Amino acid sequence: AQSAPEIVPAVIASVTTIPLEIRETVVTQTFPLLPYVFFDSASTALRASYRQSSSTENFDERTLPRETLPIYYRILDVLGARLKQNRTATLDLTGTSDGAEGSSAEQRSRIARERAESIAAYLQSRWNISSDRLRVRVSERPAIASNELYAEGAEENRRVELSSSDVRLLDPIVHTRFNEYVPVQSQHTFTTDVTNPERADGWKLDVLHKGLMLAQRSGPLMPPSKIVFDLTQEMTDKLGPIMGTTDTLTANLDVRQPRYGDARGATSFPVIKTVSNFEVSRLSLIVFDYDRADISAQNQEMMRRVVSASTGDGSRATIVGSTDRLGEFDHNMQLSIDRAKSVENFVRSIAPSLNIEGVQGVGPNPSLFDNSLPEGRFYCRTVTLQITTPLRDR
16 A cells, blocks of 8 residues: 655744844934813713822823823823922813713803813822812813814813913923934845745744844744834834844744644844934924914924024924824825924024925824824824934034
8 A cells, every 4th residue: 555645844944134223313302291181972080091090209200201192191190290399380270072062051061160170189189289279160162172073073172171371380291312212224024934834834933132022923824935024113112222232133933833843943133233423302293283283382482492402513304294184185285284384484483594404294194193082183283393413513
């Protein structure tokens, strides 16, 4: 009788790649505070995302994350700490509604008031702020309302607006001269060679630095001949602070085989960290109200500070405007251009010699922040001003 052909398991013949390069840059970044706290429909309860349970004793805004939304969700702690430091300052809390909640104007006013009162109670309880320093106000709808033809617009109008005659209370969070690590190339590719790939039932590729997981890709059946990783900021943020000027990464490829033990192949490859000759100052986001391109007095003051502190010989600037996803694409594209030009005109008025290399609008850019959230949409209505200065000239 003819014997059955021998079944040979898959074998990883090779895993190869090229060196990875990341760049270290000294960055100062300004994070404006969105002065709105949002509420669910007909609700007066403060959302969990705004509530904190950690002790206030060691709160220090300098240790907040260098990310926009995580900073925003700590806004009540920022205000509580600043009110404690500046004992003469007061905070206005203006509760609003979407104009349709409840069955009457009286009910909407009650909802708006209770929203403001919920924040006042939180600041009194958590930060021991005296009630006479928290002034509750009511408006059935915001003075500058979002378009309620969209459900998202109504959602944005259900809020408490935060304001003060002491502008220092709502000053932006500024993280000064930290190291930022970005990949020089946006993707990194691994080439694989697997014999008898028809035996494979799945694969996984891990990229590690001295045992620390940096990235992972996986898929069904056999691995493709080329596995592409998108190099993310999260990955380089993990790697940059702990690596030397030159270092080594490891990639492990595992191929799953139900009838055999898993096959593994590995490769080590160099990672190179270069140091930028430039220092970057970034006004991360300038928040615009819905469908508007004018620049508020607060935004003007932030730009004055950033331009004054950041420009020197050889400085150059770029300006990029964007919008959220609501509305027609062409309208949003023009609005983002208008916003960028508004910033350009103001910057030229205060720094006429600054070399502005690029001014553009990119239209709706929901990849910036989650557009399903009202705060995400507000932060997408932005202009980013970035000033780059040669280190040798500072």
